[in-house]
Amino acid sequence: MVVPGRRVERMDRRSPVLSAETVEFQQHFGISAFSLRHYLADSDLFSLAALEDAAAFWIAHDRPDRFVVSGGQGKTNAKFSEMADRTRIASAIGGLTHSHSYVKISNINAVSSDYQKLLQQALLDVEDLLGQKVLSNVTWAQMTVFISSPNIVTPYHIDHEANFLCQIAGEKDVWLFDPNDRELLPDPEIEKFYLGDLNGAQYREQLGDRGKRFQLAPGVAVHHPPLAPHWVRNGSSVSISVSINFCMTELDRKAHIYQVNSIMRRLGLRPRPPGQSVMSDTLKAGGMRLLCASEPRSYRDVVFSGLDRLRAPYRLASRVLRKPRSNQMGPSSGTRPTKGV
Ligand SMILES: [Fe+2]
Structure with missing residues (x-):
């Protein structure tokens, strides 16, 4: 198994994962949200069959925290937990059309070297686009996959990491806000978040129009700067998204x-x-x-x-x-x- 985090290392150049206008990237990376292109949507690694394999890997390795099924299973929980692992995974993913829930496969880069190479290439792309060293400052990096039901909403929140959210299938709208707007995101709320309260950031209805909407479709990605408040609404079909996120020394x-x-x-x-x-x-x-x-x-x-x-x-x-x-x-x-x- 390839271990993520500090062991992200330089590798041979491959096809790019991320593509953007260099000037825009350098102006906005880490500061404000912007959309860009990615090349993951056609990869077999993100087919439903491959994602079921990845989920099965985590269950087989006794890491149920890395294959999470959230919501929508409440009424059938007992039966669900009694299913064989493979059936359970297929049931969770196959049921997303109607279950109003989502499946999260964390750290998929640690499942196989194929995923790890994609993560490494994405970081190299960031380095190329920025024109400066990035890998030496990365303290933790991971690739997480979300498979979500139609029309579900991910509530307003903040994340520590820099993120590129890449849409693989389906569509979703992402509203992103300025991480440096202290009227929107006061320092005490960031402090709460860093005490471990994922709900530290409070949505302020009257400031909702400060958010910028990004429409994601296969091949389109959006950059989330660290601590940028955001919320997400899925489109009318099942969505598959890949989050490439990483911590850096200064963050x-x-x-x-x-x-x-x-x-x-x-x-x-x-x-x-x-x-x-x-x-x-x-x-x-x-x-x-x-x-x-x-x-x-x-x-x-x-x-x-x-x-x-x-x-x-x-x-x-x-x-x-x-x-x-x-x-x-x-x-x-x-x-x-x-x-x-
Ligand atoms: Fe997030």
């Missing part, structure tokens, strides 16, 4: 500053947001970095391992003293809760 550093700020705010202080004081940022990021896993093996390790270590004594004390969770420094954080596109 992780900013996340760690927000985590320290969240703690400071809970102590009644008013912390400076990242970017306002070099010294303050250095101290916060450096302190949290000392607590982080030195060899991260997951997204959770990259972003949350320092915070998890900091919270460990509070969790232990809570268990010993049987205090309610509200007395802890943040929400409980085992495995990362699943999230949509």
